[in-house]
Amino acid sequence: MTQTPAGGLTAAEVAERVRRGRVNDVPARSSRPVREIVRANVLTLFNGIMGTLFAIILVVGPIQDALFGFVVVANTLIGIVQELRAKRTLDSLAVVGEARPTVRRDGEPRAVPTSEIVLDDLIELGPGDKVVVDGRVVEADGLEIDESLLTGENDPVLKRPGDQVLSGSFVAAGGGAYQATRVGREAYAARLAEEATRFTLVNSELRNGIQRILRICLAVMVPAGVGLVVSQLVVFNRTDTFGAIRRAVAGIVVMVPEGLVLLTSVAFAIGVIRLGRRLCLVQELPAIEGLARVDVVCLDKTGTLTEGGMDVAELRPLGDTAPRLAGEVLGALGAADPRPNASLRAVIDAYPPPEGWRAADTLPFSSARKYAGAALTAPDGRESVWLLGAPDVLLPSAHPQLVDIERLNAAGLRVLLLAGSARPLDAAPDDVTPAALVILEQRLRPDAGDTLRYFAEQGVAAKVISGDNAVSVGAVAARLDLPGAGPGEAVDARDLTPEDLERATVFGRVTPRQKRELVGGLRAGGHTVAMTGDGVNDVLALKDADIGVSMGSGSAAARAVAQIVLLNNSFATLPSVVAEGRRVIGNIERVATLFLTKTVYSVVLAVVVIATAVPYPFLPRHLTLLSTLTIGVPAFFLALAPNTARAHAGFVPRVLRLSVPFGVIAGAATIGVYLLARAHYGAGAATREAETSAATLTLFLIALWVLGIIARPLTGWRIVLIAAMAAAFALVLLVPGLQHFFALRLAGLLLPWAAVAAAVAACALIELSYRHPWPTRRRPPRRAGSRPTRRYGRTRRRTPGSS
Template sequence: MTERAGTDIVTARNPGLSSDEVARRVERGEVNDVPLRSSRSTAEIVRANVFTRFNAIIGVLFLIILVVGPIQDGLFGFVIIANTAIGIVQEMRAKRTLDSLAVIGEARPTVRRDGAAVEIPTSGIVLGELIELGPGDKVVVDGDVAEADNLEIDESLLTGEPDPVVKRPGEQVMSGSFVVAGGGAFTATKVGRQAYAAQLAEEASRFTLVNSELRNGISQILKYVTWMMVPTAVGLIISQFTVESHDAREAVRRTVGGIVPMVPEGLVLLTSVAFAIGVVRLGRKQCLVQELPAIEGLARVDTVCLDKTGTLTEGGMDVRALHLLDGAEQPYVAQVLAALGAADPHPNASLQAIIDAYPGSGADGWHRTDTLAFSSARKYSGAALTAPDGTASAWLLGAPDVLLPAGHAALADVDRLNDQGLRVLLLARTGRDLDDPRAASDVRPRALVVLEQRLRPDAGDTLRYFADQGVHAKVISGDNAVSVGAVAGTLGLPGADRPVDARHLPADRDAMARVLEDGSVFGRVTPQQKRDMVGALQSRGHNVAMTGDGVNDVLALKDADIGVSMGSGSEATRAVAQIVLLNNSFATLPSVVAEGRRVIGNITRVATLFLTKTVYSVLLALLVVFWQIPYPFLPRHLTLLSTLTIGVPAFFLALAPNKERARPHFVKRVMRYSTPAGIICGLAAFLAYLLARHAYTGSGSLDAETSAATLTLFLMEIWVLAIVARPYTWWRVVLVLGMVVAFLIVLVTPSLQTFFALRLVGTSVPWACVAIAAVGGVVLEVSWAWVRRREDRALATA
């Protein structure tokens, strides 16, 4: 009788709930109704974009301008409204993408209803449901074990204990744990918000914007800006009401004009938009980003640990040959292999290949009396069988170099096959009980099963991409090291000709890290070793990504800086990974890296623009307070300048392609550039303002002075934009020139001159302003080059 028939007998014995029982439980609300928290709710998105500290400041200033007028001085308020609307729309797009992808990647447990095994959504489970379990399955609700066939549960994600726990009928299983070996079924005793994992999930959303250097850095910058704004704004208010004591409305307008540009109002918006659009772009490629900072995090990774099976190779295998040992007969061995395949209700990829080559019909008359589930720690599985003639025997199927003693003659043949990139399993008979810890020490080899793995056609190109980008790839596998090295060598991985057997790795973390840094391929790695290897690399300052699809990868995926799981992988790996490749394509990873680099590089660019404005605004306010003169600009002037030199360009720059490698210390890098740039811009504009105050007298002089200062500040800001936009492409040149043309149109159009209160008087002062801007531009270039040289030197010595 095959295992399929055996499974039918188990089902008949415990058929699970009937359709009527399920319907009654649904009516009573005894259903697993925990909503899938795939993203922020619509209300949370609106609240996060509307009710911000700086929106409150801008809103109050906008209301003040509406009272004192004119409306053109309140243009900044409409800009904020438009920016907020854009942010909400983009995050809603990302939410829809995340929600749809999360449904695709959601676990679908197998339950028994009316005597049949059916897959249902997690939300469809009811109280008392009989849920089947196999290797890699996640326990989705709490319950009691009803059936156990060598069932081993890993509860490390709940308890922190790495060792699997053997579960027997009647014992409790908790949601959030997963099966590492064997199989069985359990009865749901707690569903919905009563389940343990659901209670933990209530405390935080799955998708979050925390633990991001970009987000944390921007929050830190905003904190500094707030500290600078408060005392500066107070001083500016006192100064303007003192200077313009005869005209309170003008004092208000000048005060608001000084405070508004201090606020980097669009920086948070553009960061959110960049993340959101990144999620949408990756979603189109069937890549589910379970935590938004993972886009950024993978771009910072310098080491990628790859599990061979399911990453470099496809999940399926084929039996290529059967090498008989010690006089074994082929028909007998074929029957044993067929019986072993039929004995396992949850075969892994290797055993499935054997089942395909030796179907269960070849084991007619054989009966299973006991089984030993495969464990990645043991490296073998087994079964106790009774032959048609009544002879009882115990068999093991697993790694030859684990089951055979060192120096055995068959190992030479194994090494030769491994050198060809083939996977080899040993079929051996043991004279001990399967549960005997020394079962593998007393074996009689009968055959070598030679398996051929299917390479992913895109794996080689992906490895070359990482090599070109300076990301070190480490292949970490539980298979034979020589075989793994042969596969990796076929794909062109540097260092694949020097594979390392992980059983000989030093236990000391520092010593292990040195070996890991030198090597590229590691075989015979246990699940705990995978976790230790990730930790060892991290201890040497590496940002580590781990890819995998099997249960044995879960612990390493959890500890890595970025965990990447295949969509076809086990539920446990998908649950702990930050990124899930739903199309099971390793070739999608370069797209994630590129998207992360686009976000990091572009946000660094636009942050420099925004903070340059903040720095010169604070400096101008301080200079005005010290000189006790009217503030040089009205709100409409700075709205125009911000729109042309920051708002519109920043939107395009934030979403542009960018392959620049991610660099650390976001806040320091941005402040190194924006601080000197802001000081130079502020000093140039103030010098032009003082020159105009000296040159112009009489009626209308204040408007002429403001116009001269506005011209200088525009030229300085457009120079900063030209520097930030490098390296130039055709569209970036068009972008910068377009902003210049737009400003010239305002200067030469009478109606726009009146609307923005811009009127250049004479020729000597405007040309002097151009000269001041030219000198300021040269100083900008020198300071920029000096900062860039220091940064490159620091990066080279890091």
Template sequence: MIDAEAPPPAETSPEGLTSAQVAERVARGEVNDVPARSSRSARDIVRANVFTRFNAIIGTLFVIIMVFGAPQDGLFGLVIVANTAIGIIQELRAKKTLDALAVVGEAKPRVRRDGRTTDVTPRELVLDDVCAIGAGEQIVVDGVVVEADGLELDESLLTGESDPVHKHPGDPVMSGSFVAAGNGAFRATKVGRDAYAARLAEEASRFTLTRSELRSGLDVILKYVTWLMVPVGILLLVSQLRSNKGDFSGAMTGMVAGVVTMVPEGLMLLTSVAFAVGVVRLGRKQCLVQELPAIEGLARVDVVCLDKTGTLTEGGMDVGEVRTLAPDLPVKEALGALGTSDPRPNASLQAIIDAHPAPEGDGWRVTGVEPFSSARKWSGATFAGEGSWLLGAPDVLLPQGDPVLRDVDELGAQGLRVLLLAKADGPLGDRAAEHATPAALVVLEQRLRPDAADTLRYFASQAVAAKVISGDNALSVGAVAGKLGLAGAEHPVDARTLPEDRAELAQELDDNTVFGRVTPQQKRAMVAALQSKEHTVAMTGDGVNDVLALKDADIGVAMGSGSAASRSVAQIVLLDNKFATLPAVVAEGRRVIGNIERVANLFLSKTVYALLLSLLTGVASLPFPFLPRHLTLIGTLTIGTPAFFLALGPNTERARPGFVPRVLRFAVPAGVVAAGTTFLTYWLARLNHGSSLEQDRTAATITLFMVAMWILAIVARPYAWWKLVLIAAMGGGYLLAMFVPFLSDFFALYPDDLPNWGIAVGIGLAGMGVLEFGWHLSGWVRRRHPAAVSWQAGADSAKTGAKEKAEEKA
């Protein structure tokens, strides 16, 4: 990296450096030493997924049970392995794809050294290297032009401005731009981290995880559970030592059985599974999700900031109209012939080539060419039998005050580019335009993505506001957005007039839709202003100028063909560059959020009843009513297995904030009912002195299973055939565990005490009745007071159920 205190580098010859000069600069550290980085390292990925609060809690309890209990009571420890593996594998998969993209997209600069032009890697460039550039090549470091032959640079990745910029010797060039037309050479004046694009990328290089309300909510719950585990664990251990007459191993097993059930371990795993399945589904649509929670984030988005270039428009242009000014001249043939005169056509000429094929006949054989010059702003060609023709800027080729210029101004105000085709009266030369006859106006329009209009309509139907934020001319951006049917496009705003105050800027963003001439710093400020008004913001982009805004947005969406810097900071990369993939991401996120919230009711109900059972058992100084394997069985049949299928089923319910309060409103009453009925069964069974502890525990297991199954039945509503089959299969599984000898021995279930049976089933039925009454009561309250939030958060509306069934059939 260059020392900021070092003197400015000496001027070098356009022929480039010698090997000795290169060696000197390498020794001084004046090299392009920007590290190649497309994502966070494998070590960071493993560390982030292994060292979590959840793994620490479950891991500690697993070690305790392995030391003091039976191996079959430690089955819950497998969740750590599965949960961690899913997160690591998915992120490493995304990293591999991104690294491959970075290598494929890496520019190969051509430098002049020792009188020869050679290809080098970007990291082999040194200060003062002279780099040869041609059409389509990327500028990888900052520099100054030393040669220019019709040189035009596309700086849209840096500025958002789609119009090529003409360059002359002495003009600066910035890394991240591309050669749009012509050729030339430039001398490197800033390399490494001093280069413009590198400074932007370095500012955005700190890896930040997507905020996930699901994950955050679960972390909050887990934090409180952690705090409660210590006093509850101590209480349980003391009570178990007293009730087990000093049997420390038995007391530790009872304590772990109560504490581990408080941890919603399966919910953490299921959240990862649901996210991972969503990632796979989106991967089939050529959408790379770098972080698991990103699909949830986009489902919660209510504002999407779109960059025009590369998002709403494709590369290249189209001929929208040809207005003939001289009907007697062969306009179409001349346009087709001009296309054959330039071996390296720019975007404007390529659009003409696409619209008008080359004419046949020797009369259109090229005999002379005048390349485009930014000084004269036109190009031309002479043909064997048709004379000379010019194509360029109307205000140059037409005299001032010509009435045709009024049409040109009107078209320009609509964001269209206009070229004039003229027939020269004499030979080509600098003065050819002075004696030219106007033949036609060629109206060029930017090429719109065919799927952009449908995607904007989708967002509008989902109440997601779309804001077009571009560095291009505001009128041009407004014209593009208007053609796509975006509401508010008729009032584009020039960002140079926007206030700097965040509150005032946020109001302008709320009131308007289309913004032009936006700088990279303003894009970032716009994202922050929207977030200050509690909006969840998604930002799309493909250029270096989008990097900081992509990083600050709640969700960054980059195009696969965009810059490596934008791909590395975005959470979602559209590998096929299709803007139309975004609705699929939103829908997948909604499926994940809706289903995880549904099954969270199951898991947190278990947390509540485990906590209450632990407290009741500790206060009553009774042996804990379950072994860990009992709770593993009940959790698997009433929560784990059904939750897996429920989490992956269809769900189109709109994402809503307030995940934790809604879930608790369901889980707390359900958990209280489950804990109360179970403890009542266990306490009455203990009063039956003719039964053993194993039989009393079996009775408690029966009651808890019945109540937990009814919680599942409520959460699964509205019913579909597969849900009914699932519930029936779980009930059958429990009966097998009860009455198949080797299974009943494995799970320590002994259903041979009839009095206990009667107590367990009777109280279980009563608990199911209480749950059903509560569900109907909450529905009645919801119908009478629509604004009220029901504790029946696990049940969906009939409309959602109809959509689910329609999706299942599809």
């Protein structure tokens, strides 16, 4: 393989490789393709059941009894349309947030989409850049590559010209360039990268809970459905075979929670669309749900609480260092770093490169080292080694200069120490001479204080985890009124103990490895943890947190591992994400209770019908009407309503705790009224409509009460919604044409009022059950598959997925 010239490929060479197909043709997808969306919404088990029953009714019954089929078709179309809208939103945001590596072509650096990289391209690297294709290093300036996302090893690997780099790793420090040797699907991490950025509808507690509910429904449907078909054929004894089939189909149809999956998908999709309007890219759909369950949010200070930029407030020479010399050295250090961080950029802005100074060797800044350096040659030819970094790292703990520095840190200022070193750059900084203090002012984000107050009001603990000096970080947090950020409360991570995890709020001097361990320790303690950050030092913690949130202006590596990317770089967007997650989870729990209540009372009806050998009380049209007015239409509005309650684990038990007693009471009252009506009216073919009407009235009133419970608190629009459903049912009972269409006509006064009385009694029992729900056993938080490892010299739990 020939080496690409330092100026990169020419336009002709790029075009020739494109013609040969030697291009990085693995597009990063943020959503499912249209074909998968259609298949996922159409080819479902319950759609198959409902479609079969629909076809049967088209053969044996009037069109009124086939209305449920049209409802299923409408539900499927709604699900497809909403998910396609979400796909368009995600795809457009993914383009905005896509990493654009810098390649050299025709001697000029240019940013190109990842998909346009070709074989042998010369790709530049800097701190935080993601290695997008496999390659071989051709230039290295203190280049350190973190391969932890591939190998699980935390320590960055120093790379020299000729060394291999793999896609999926990222630059921890330094810079350089590498030649692409494998592109497209040949690259090491191509498939992993594609999967990591794919929009998904699975792997969430909510969706897993929905699937569990559906399995429960299917388990009871099969035996109840078979028994119902047999019983109806026996009851009608060939006198009305088509009527028997229609009533058996009605009993099966009502057991199917046909709209539950639809509303879950629609709620998630609309959440994605709403967040997309706020320039929030959701790279994994369950992240919306996960952030709603978070009870601890870990914040990186720089770029999250403070803006990325800083300003030099003062240069304070130390000892006999001349201010001019200190300024020239700072300018030379800034000029020697091709990819400066935020602190060094502030220094560069204040001190331009001096004339005559040259850098013979450089040591790029590293989050683990906390300092950078260079071997400089002055205009007079004198050589010297200079370091710029954290004073408490470069100086011994008892050094007198640290006293003044602590006072500056306590004022919320960031302090860097410029020091001369008598040792080579690659030696430990244990023999330095302080030359000057560089005092930087940090710019607070104007929306950070309001966001922190929001989390405090919502019961979410905020913990600031930063690599900066603990006192300085604490002062910044105190300016934002963060609880636990007072004087003396910040914790230096070099003296961290496991007990500090729960007690402390502000952590300083945290290394990237410690950030990861802090997140892991909180998760092992039963917390659901979100981590926000934008730098290379945040990547490991972002990866291991339950939810990783990156700023759009952050490093490519941070954006790649985060589930949520704030493209507008606004920390204030997080409350919107939390609100969307809470809306989705809380509202799906509401509608799941409605749907499962229907399944429970349908099973009760089927069991009693089989045991008593009577005709099933309803035709499909009756249950379609009831489901539409008490579940379908209301659930659609409830699923999209605001909901601010924090989500908790135990979705399925909570739904069952309400829906089972609700359904049993509703089913018992309905079948009781139906059997009473059969005894009252004579149980003949001519009285079947009156018997069904009495049972329908009873079930509607009870289901409406259940709807009222689920919709609480009853705000104005919810009262209007319930009243509209009641009015629609009253219209069916009063308008002759609708009476005929739905085969509903109340006969006499005694039974209708008996039905109302039975419904009132059932509603009272349901209300009692709601106010005094079944007790549930509480279990301590536990993470399956965990095993003990060591942290801070103590035993901790290691969570699955951590490297």
